[in-house]
Amino acid sequence: MRLSIVLQTIAGLLTLLAVPFLYVGGTRGNALLLALGFLLFTTGMIIAPLLRYIIRRESRGPLHLREAPLWKILDPHYWRDRRPQGR
Amino acid sequence: MEIQIPLTLIYWAAAFLPILALLLLLVTFRWGAAEAGPVAWLIATVIALTLYRAPFQVVALESVKGVWSAVFSILIVIWPAILIYEVTREAQAFEPFRRGLEQVTPHRLLQVMAFGWGFAGFLQGIMGFGVPVAVCAPLLVGIGVSPLYAVVITLVGHAWNNTFGTLAVAWLALKEVTALSGAQAALTALYAAAFIGLFNIIAGFLICWFYGRGKAIKEGLPAVLIISLMQGGATVALSQWNDSLNGFIAGIFGFLVIFPLARTPWYRKPSAIAPEKSPALASEGLEAASLSAPYGTEVNPGGMGFHLAFSPYYALLVITFGVLLTPLVKVLDRFAIGLPFPETITGFSFTNPATAAYSPFRPFIHAGTFFFLAALIGFLIFQRTGHIQKGGAGRILAQTLEKTIPATIAMVALTTMSVVMRGTGQANVLAHGVARATGELYAFMAPFIGVLGAFMTGSNVASNILFGNFQQITAQVIGLKEAAVLGAQTAGAAAGNTIAPGKVLLGTTTAGILGREGDVLRITLPVALGLGALIGVVLIFLA
Numbered sequence: 001m002r003l004s005i006v007l008q009t010i011a012g013l014l015t016l017l018a019v020p021f022l023y024v025g026g027t028r029g030n031a032l033l034l035a036l037g038f039l040l041f042t043t044g045m046i047i048a049p050l051l052r053y054i055i056r057r058e059s060r061g062p063l064h065l066r067e068a069p070l071w072k073i074l075d076p077h078y079w080r081d082r083r084p085q086g087r
Numbered sequence: 088m089e090i091q092i093p094l095t096l097i098y099w100a101a102a103f104l105p106i107l108a109l110l111l112l113l114v115t116f117r118w119g120a121a122e123a124g125p126v127a128w129l130i131a132t133v134i135a136l137t138l139y140r141a142p143f144q145v146v147a148l149e150s151v152k153g154v155w156s157a158v159f160s161i162l163i164v165i166w167p168a169i170l171i172y173e174v175t176r177e178a179q180a181f182e183p184f185r186r187g188l189e190q191v192t193p194h195r196l197l198q199v200m201a202f203g204w205g206f207a208g209f210l211q212g213i214m215g216f217g218v219p220v221a222v223c224a225p226l227l228v229g230i231g232v233s234p235l236y237a238v239v240i241t242l243v244g245h246a247w248n249n250t251f252g253t254l255a256v257a258w259l260a261l262k263e264v265t266a267l268s269g270a271q272a273a274l275t276a277l278y279a280a281a282f283i284g285l286f287n288i289i290a291g292f293l294i295c296w297f298y299g300r301g302k303a304i305k306e307g308l309p310a311v312l313i314i315s316l317m318q319g320g321a322t323v324a325l326s327q328w329n330d331s332l333n334g335f336i337a338g339i340f341g342f343l344v345i346f347p348l349a350r351t352p353w354y355r356k357p358s359a360i361a362p363e364k365s366p367a368l369a370s371e372g373l374e375a376a377s378l379s380a381p382y383g384t385e386v387n388p389g390g391m392g393f394h395l396a397f398s399p400y401y402a403l404l405v406i407t408f409g410v411l412l413t414p415l416v417k418v419l420d421r422f423a424i425g426l427p428f429p430e431t432i433t434g435f436s437f438t439n440p441a442t443a444a445y446s447p448f449r450p451f452i453h454a455g456t457f458f459f460l461a462a463l464i465g466f467l468i469f470q471r472t473g474h475i476q477k478g479g480a481g482r483i484l485a486q487t488l489e490k491t492i493p494a495t496i497a498m499v500a501l502t503t504m505s506v507v508m509r510g511t512g513q514a515n516v517l518a519h520g521v522a523r524a525t526g527e528l529y530a531f532m533a534p535f536i537g538v539l540g541a542f543m544t545g546s547n548v549a550s551n552i553l554f555g556n557f558q559q560i561t562a563q564v565i566g567l568k569e570a571a572v573l574g575a576q577t578a579g580a581a582a583g584n585t586i587a588p589g590k591v592l593l594g595t596t597t598a599g600i601l602g603r604e605g606d607v608l609r610i611t612l613p614v615a616l617g618l619g620a621l622i623g624v625v626l627i628f629l630a
Contacts, residue, residue, distance in 0.1 A: 012495050022150055027148070045499075
């Protein structure tokens with residue numbers, strides 16, 4: 001599975017995880033739960049556009065996160081071979 | 088308590104900002120909905136918390152409502168719709184399906200109209216929830232239409248039946264929120280049906296235009312007139328007879344008439360437009376036909392016939408008819424799950440009433456359940472007949488997962504954005520601002536309010552609930568014909584379904600072009616706005 005999909009899965013899970021906090025915090029007026037819920041929800045939501053920004057920035061160089069499978073990205077050799085020159 | 092949100096340009100512009108940002112990111116910067124949606128959500132949330140004085144509690148609970156609606160109204164259809172597509176693709180069933188259709192008619196334009204207009208309208212008549220888009224877009228891809236045009240054609244071809252389709256739930260919602268008397272309801276239904284009839288015939292011509300510009304319009308003219316007479320004409324005639332079955336019957340007429348049409352001299356022969364000359368069947372489409380083969384395998388349908396290839400969709404129709412059109416629906420309808428929400432009030436006294444069960448999910452009569460069962464039945468049939476090889480289940484699940492995750496994020500973001508905007512008064516300010524700014528010319532803008540509602544909520548029903556009462560009061564205040572304005576509201580909302588991000592996303596996901604939502608909107612946005620303008624011009628003379 002590609003890294004972008006893995007990260008998007010995590011983002012989706014974070015967003016869904018925030019729902020019980022937002023609901024309980026909202027119905028019971030619990031500020032702590034609300035704050036935690038918002039933090040999780042916003043983090044989950046913002047990952048996808050952030051990922052796009054990172055992919056775009058990286059794709060200017062030789063590294064293409066979107067195309068790389070996860071097992072390759074976890075392999076240090078993959079990064080060594082693709083280290084940008086002259087940066 | 089009176090709502091105190093100031094109706095000024097600043098408040099209006101702030102409410103419009105999330106929509107503008109969404110459209111710009113999708114259409115101009117060509118972002119995917121999974122990236123543009125969260126940004127638009129963030130803007131709407133910040134505006135709600137600051138300018139619209141919504142406490143965190145209101146935004147939190149509206150966000151939960153948004154996630155609930157996204158998951159149990161839309162994603163519950165998207166997930167199994169992708170599954171059914173992947174099952175069909177793994178079994179390499181699209182190629183025999185295309186060959187089978189060629190036997191009905193060799194005329195490629197009529198084939199496209201059959202799926203993108205006739206069948207899509209028929210499915211909208213019984214199911215809705217984006218099912219026509221989820222089913223017909225990949226079917227069009229399967230017969231060689233480019234994925235982009237497959238989505239566009241299905242969006243344009245199904246939307247006319249949004250008001251009276253799905254057992255007229257959108258129409259009933261409009262009647263409910265406006266408390267129309269019997270005579271007024273009949274008159275409103277007539278106006279709505281007339282506008283929808285107009286929309287319908289234009290949809291037919293647009294499909295021809297997409298297929299092969301002027302030459303295709305000339306070729307498709309008899310089919311457009313006859314199919315539209317069946318769909319639009321039946322909608323007008325039935326509007327005075329039966330609310331619930333109107334869209335269903337019109338959808339059936341429109342689909343069935345294609346079979347005798349295929350035997351006429353016009354469509355017994357192949358289209359004179361060469362496939363390579365058709366924008367809808369451009370090289371992308373010819374490549375897309377190979378989508379019917381799973382990755383890394385050769386196209387070898389192994390003697391699969393049309394009916395076997397279509398078996399998941401037959402299963403879908405049988406399950407749907409077996410549940411929705413029999414007394415069984417009354418028993419299964421009783422099982423519903425929905426979260427209770429307390430009343431919430433913003434700093435401007437904008438109130439969201441308490442609800443015992445918000446948007447209840449009825450698992451046994453929901454289209455998503457039917458889709459899932461159909462996918463399962465299709466898988467078992469293909470496996471039994473040897474068309475799904477070892478490891479097929481794993482490949483299907485992996486492909487489904489890869490497609491569903493970005494769609495899930497996009498859908499959650501878009502729905503939450505619209506619910507937050509609705510629940511903090513931003514949607515109201517948008518509509519009231521348009522009414523105040525246009526004054527006497529409000530008639531022209533009335534359908535655009537319907538379009539806006541459908542764009543924001545992805546639903547004709549929700550648009551009518553959101554703005555139905557507002558349109559009625561505005562018409563009364565300005566002195567316009569209430570029935571005509573309400574007819575334009577719901578017809579505009581139907582047209583708005585062609586640009587609703589949720590529907591677009593459903594199409595791009597199932598057609599395999601996720602991330603190209605902006606490209607789809609580039610084509611459907613002028614269509615929706617053009618339809619709104621046309622209905623608006625007609626309304627100026629009628630109202």
